[in-house]
Amino acid sequence: xxxxxxxxxxxxxxxxxxxxxxxxxxxxxxxxxxxxxxxxxxxxxxxxxxxxxxxxxxxxxxxxxxxxxxxxxxxxxxxxxxxxxxxxxxxxxxxxxxxxxxxxxxxxxxxxxxxxxxxxxxxxxxxxxxxxxxxxxxxxxxxxxxxxxxxxxxxxxxxxxxxxxxxxxxxxxxxxxxxxxxxxxxxxxxxxxxxxxxxxxxxxxxxxxxxxxxxxxxxxxxxxxxxxxxxxxxxxxxxxxxxxxxxxxxxxxxxxxxxxxxxxxxxxxxxxxxxxxxxxxxxxxxxxxxxxxxxxxxxxxxxxxxxxxxxxxxxxxxxxxxxxxxxxxxxxxxxx
Amino acid sequence: xxxxxxxxxxxxxxxxxxxxxxxxxxxxxxxxxxxxxxxxxxxxxxxxxxxxxxxxxxxxxxxxxxxxxxxxxxxxxxxxxxxxxxxxxxxxxxxxxxxxxxxxxxxxxxxxxxxxxxxxxxxxxxxxxxxxxxxxxxxxxxxxxxxxxxxxxxxxxxxxxxxxxxxxxxxxxxxxxxxxxxxxxxxxxxxxxxxxxxxxxxxxxxxxxxxxxxxxxxxxxxxxxxxxxxxxxxxxxxxxxxxxxxxxxxxxxxxxxxxxxxxxxxxxxxxxxxxxxxxxxxxxxxxxxxxxxxxxxxxxxxxxxxxxxxxxxxxxxxxxxxxxxxxxxxxxxxxxxxxxxxx
Numbered sequence: 001x002x003x004x005x006x007x008x009x010x011x012x013x014x015x016x017x018x019x020x021x022x023x024x025x026x027x028x029x030x031x032x033x034x035x036x037x038x039x040x041x042x043x044x045x046x047x048x049x050x051x052x053x054x055x056x057x058x059x060x061x062x063x064x065x066x067x068x069x070x071x072x073x074x075x076x077x078x079x080x081x082x083x084x085x086x087x088x089x090x091x092x093x094x095x096x097x098x099x100x101x102x103x104x105x106x107x108x109x110x111x112x113x114x115x116x117x118x119x120x121x122x123x124x125x126x127x128x129x130x131x132x133x134x135x136x137x138x139x140x141x142x143x144x145x146x147x148x149x150x151x152x153x154x155x156x157x158x159x160x161x162x163x164x165x166x167x168x169x170x171x172x173x174x175x176x177x178x179x180x181x182x183x184x185x186x187x188x189x190x191x192x193x194x195x196x197x198x199x200x201x202x203x204x205x206x207x208x209x210x211x212x213x214x215x216x217x218x219x220x221x222x223x224x225x226x227x228x229x230x231x232x233x234x235x236x237x238x239x240x241x242x243x244x245x246x247x248x249x250x251x252x253x254x255x256x257x258x259x260x261x262x263x264x265x266x267x268x269x270x271x272x273x274x275x276x277x278x279x280x281x282x283x284x285x286x287x288x289x290x291x292x293x294x295x296x297x298x299x300x301x302x303x304x305x306x307x308x309x310x311x312x313x314x315x316x317x318x319x320x321x322x323x324x325x326x327x328x329x330x331x332x333x334x335x336x
Numbered sequence: 337x338x339x340x341x342x343x344x345x346x347x348x349x350x351x352x353x354x355x356x357x358x359x360x361x362x363x364x365x366x367x368x369x370x371x372x373x374x375x376x377x378x379x380x381x382x383x384x385x386x387x388x389x390x391x392x393x394x395x396x397x398x399x400x401x402x403x404x405x406x407x408x409x410x411x412x413x414x415x416x417x418x419x420x421x422x423x424x425x426x427x428x429x430x431x432x433x434x435x436x437x438x439x440x441x442x443x444x445x446x447x448x449x450x451x452x453x454x455x456x457x458x459x460x461x462x463x464x465x466x467x468x469x470x471x472x473x474x475x476x477x478x479x480x481x482x483x484x485x486x487x488x489x490x491x492x493x494x495x496x497x498x499x500x501x502x503x504x505x506x507x508x509x510x511x512x513x514x515x516x517x518x519x520x521x522x523x524x525x526x527x528x529x530x531x532x533x534x535x536x537x538x539x540x541x542x543x544x545x546x547x548x549x550x551x552x553x554x555x556x557x558x559x560x561x562x563x564x565x566x567x568x569x570x571x572x573x574x575x576x577x578x579x580x581x582x583x584x585x586x587x588x589x590x591x592x593x594x595x596x597x598x599x600x601x602x603x604x605x606x607x608x609x610x611x612x613x614x615x616x617x618x619x620x621x622x623x624x625x626x627x628x629x630x631x632x633x634x635x636x637x638x639x640x641x642x643x644x645x646x647x648x649x650x651x652x653x654x655x656x657x658x659x660x661x662x663x664x665x666x667x668x669x670x671x672x673x674x675x676x677x678x679x
Contacts, residue, residue, distance in 0.1 A: 079571055089453045091465075092433035095649050097493065104498055110573035111647035112427040113622070120427055123462050130571050132645065132653065134499025136582055144499075158435075160445040161416060161475015166435075225452045230417035230471040236455055242477075282454045307473065311433040313447045315475065 001177050001325060002165060002318060006157045008173035012099075014068025014085050015201045017150040018042055021064040025176060025195055032183050042197040043209040050189035054335055059192045059215035059297075060182065060328065061206065061286050062175025062222070063199035066168065067310050069098060069131070069151035074142055078135035080105060085150065086200030090126045092311040097154040098131060100145045104154065105131040153312035163318045164241070170306050170314035172199065175221035178325050188333040199286050203253070206286035210293040217260060217335065218299045219328055220287045223316060224248070224278070226305035238282055239305040241316070244274025245323040246303040250281055253288025257298035264300060267330050273323050276305075302328055337522050339656055340503065342366070343515045347495040347507050350439055352406030352423050353543045355488045356380050359402050363514055363537045370521035371535070381551045382537040386521070388529045394675035395532040397557035397635070398520070398666065399548055399624050400513030400564065401541030404506065405648050407436065407489035416476035417449070420489055422467060424542035425648055429464045434650065435492035436472060440483045445492065446472040491650035501656045508652040510541065512642050513563035516659050520666035530674045531559075541624055548624035552631040558675070559597060559636050562625040563662060565654070566615055566641030579643045581653075584611025584661040588639030592621045592629055596677040597638045601669055608668045611661050615641060636677070640665060 013021035022044050029036055035047040044064070067086035074080060080100075084090070098105045108130055112120070131151070135141035155168040167173075179193045192213045196205035210218070228240035239246045247264050249256055268275040291299040304324050307315040346366075351359035357380055364382050367374045371384035382402065405424030412418055418438070432450040437443050449471045453461075472489070476482065495505025503512075514537055521535070534555045538547025552560065567573065568581035579586050587605070589598050605612040617639075620626055625637040640662050645653040 075571060077569070077571065087453075089450070091429075092450055095430035095434065095646070095651050097651070104496070106498065106504055106646075106651040106653070108570055108572070108646055108651070109427065109430050109649060110570050111567050111645075111649075112425045113647060114567060114573045114577055115427060120429060121464050121466075123429060123464050124572070128572060132498070132570075132651075134502035134504070134653070158445055161473075162477045164475035166445075166447065166475075225454070227452050227455055228415075229449045229451065229473065230413050230415065231469070232451065232455065238452075280454075282452075308433055308447065308450050309452065311450060313433050313435060315447065315473070 001181055001321065004180060005174060005177045008176055009157055009167035009169045012152055013064055013066050014150040014152050015065040015198045016085065018064040018197045025180065028180055029183060039208060039212065041205050041208060043205045044195040045209060045213060046183060046193040048183055048187060048191060050187045050191055052189055054189040056216035056335065057214065058189055058332065058335060059194055059213050059218040060179050061194045061196060061218055061220045061290065062179050063172045063196045063286060064176060065197055065200050066152060067200050071100065071145050071147050071149045074138055075130065076138050078137045078141040080131040080133060080141065080145060082131055082151065088310055091123060093129065096312050098151050099154045100149045100151040103133050103144045105133040108132045155312035164315055165318055166313050166315045168312045168314060170316050171223035171309050174223050174304055174316065174321055178221045178328060181325055182329060189335055191332065196286055203286050203289040206289040210290045210297065214294055215297055218290050218297050219331065220285045220299065220301040221324060221328060222285045222301055222303040223306035223309060223314065224303035225283050225309045226307050235279060238278050238280045239276050241305050241307060242319060243276045244320060245327050246276055246278060246305055248278040248301055251278065251284050252281060253284030254291055254299065256300045260298050260300040264302065264327065264331060267334060268327055271330055273327050337519060339515060339519060339659065343503060343512060344495045346511045346515065347505055350437065350490040351403055352488045352490060353403040353540045356402045356539045363402060366518045367535055370525055379546060379550055380539040381547045383551060384535040386533040388532050390530060393530060393532050394558040395534055395555065396670065397534045397536055397552065397555050397560040398517050399536045399538055399560060399562045399628065400517050401510045401547065401624060402537045403540055403542055405542050409483060409485050409487040409489065412480050412483055412485060413471065416474045416479045418472040418474060418483065420472055428467045430649055431470060432465060436489050437492045438474065438483055439488045439490065444474055444483065446474045449473045493650045498653060502653060503656065504651050504653040506650045506652065508644060508654050509565045509647055512565060512654050512659050516563050516642065516662040519663035523663065523667040524670060527671050529670060531670065533670065538624060545624055545627040549627045549631055552628045552635065556632055557635045560628045561638045561640060561666065562623050562628060563640050564623045565644035565647065567647060568643035568645045570645050579613050579615060581643050581645060582655045582657060583613045583643060584658060585665050586613050586615040586641040586643060588615045588617050588621055588641065590617035590621065592617060592625050592637065593639050594636035596679055597636050599679050600677045601638050601665060604669045605665055610664050
């Protein structure tokens with residue numbers, strides 16, 4: 001799974017411009033799918049018959065998009081003014097490498113020598129930030145990027161420490177990797193694999209996709225924020241790396257189906273799969289839209305804990321990701 | 337020489353102040369083809385000598401510093417985390433989420449930890465996290481047997497070409513200066529000179545100017561040219577304190593710098609049609625020229641700077657053409673220099 005995840009994380013897919021990710025997954029799905037649907041928004045829905053049929057329609061969901069940037073203006077000296085696409089923490093962007101298509105850029109900050117002590121204690125306003133693409137005039141910059149161009153963090157994949165993996169966009173290419181893995185081996189039951197767009201800007205893609213598929217049960221596979229860092233008290237850590245798959249009982253968008261939650265918990269326990277729940281009600285997933293669809297959908301999220309989510313350096317543990325994959329597979333085997 | 341390739345290669349060799357030896361070895365090899373003798377002194381300076389073999393010839397020292405700013409481990413915590421502090425001046429506001437390389441017996445990868453936004457109080461969102469409250473995540477369950485207090489740390493991102501002829505990355509301050517000097521020597525290699533040249537690639541400029549102090553003491557030059565980087569213009573910096581990116585070599589002027597030498601440099605730039613800009617520095621130049629001017633019997637100093645954006649970050653950015661204009665000016669000046677500056 002890690003090799004595929006590396007490829008997925010390297011793809012270009014800010015919310016609203018997921019084309020490269022969709023093409024990559026579609027090419028793969030073509031080998032295994034019984035049916036493939038692409039809708040107007042760009043959601044990719046892949047059906048594969050299982051080893052048996054179920055009385056309930058099962059949907060697995062992961063989002064293809066990642067947080068990114070959009071060009072809002074070009075200054076006279078050739079710098080890019082930009083907006084954030086999705087919930088990027090402005091504190092992590094300064095000094096980072098970004099990319100608009102093939103054009104590289106860096107988020108600038110003036111030299112420390114030119115700052116005052118009080119300036120260094122306050123973050124610059126997001127509206128004052130700018131991206132340097134190596135152009136020295138407006139016209140030169142205009143030849144390289146256009147208003148409305150989407151950008152992403154540029155960040156290589158690294159395996160480091162004791163079994164950790166770092167990349168951009170682990171949220172939620174990890175989920176895409178899990179779905180692709182299950183699709184490849186033929187799922188235990190008939191399953192719709194739904195790859196959504198625009199999760200990061202308000203769970204936009206999940207709504208029409210769920211309406212179309214009309215599932216009874218949905219499992220959202222995600223990356224979720226982990227704050228198991230030095231100096232963070234235990235009760236504030238939400239979840240921790242290497243403590244296993246995260247099965248939240250609720251987050252800020254959804255109270256998860258008690259029935260599915262208990263089922264997942266039982267499966268994890270019986271099969272010795274490490275699992276944890278969130279110790280804090282934080283974050284949200286596509287489930288926030290999915291559970292509201294039509295007559296309602298029983299939904300749960302199974303997530304890998306991810307440090308520094310929404311930054312260019314998301315970090316997840318390989319063992320947790322493997323645990324999520326195992327748990328979702330076993331759930332499909334046991335679903336009635 | 338291939339300026340771009342050599343520069344990128346040199347910048348990828350870590351060498352924070354006090355830990356310059358690998359960069360010194362590499363730079364020594366760069367100098368060898370152009371010098372009669374190259375040595376590394378007891379503090380780690382690289383010193384290369386090119387003798388003109390003329391009686392009573394004057395000596396010109398060309399200086400650029402080897403060291404880069406960075407960090408150092410101050411405490412090894414539980415669960416694979418490290419506390420650290422800066423070596424040289426760093427703005428803490430660009431550090432969260434940054435990748436670093438920890439230079440223990442082996443190189444280790446790390447990320448400067450960033451608290452998720454939901455744990456940051458709304459009243460503190462605009463506040464910069466001070467460096468003392470930051471930690472590095474090494475990803476290990478326990479790091480205590482691998483990394484010790486006092487281990488140097490450098491920026492992890494690689495140096496690269498941002499657009500054609502524009503290089504971005506760590507420690508272009510002052511490895512770009514080193515390459516500018518080597519490039520000038522390359523141009524001078526077939527010229528007969530009237531002065532001796534000594535090249536000093538100095539250690540610890542960012543902290544105490546140790547390398548320039550002892551190097552100058554040893555060499556006792558008559559003239560010196562410090563080659564460093566200067567601030568290029570960016571939207572968030574005052575234009576009065578910054579210079580044109582791509583505007584050519586910055587020639588420093590002020591009490592730290594010898595007026596006759598400086599005017600000769602300007603005259604040379606004009607004569608040879610080299611793009612230059614004048615940087616007026618009323619006091620401390622913040623460069624090795626400051627200490628070199630008064631070491632031993634003193635030296636007549638000049639200062640040439642390459643305009644650079646985002647100094648002391650991992651995205652320091654220069655234009656190769658600016659570096660080349662520094663080389664060209666040194667070359668043209670020394671080619672015709674008889675050891676006396678005249679206005």
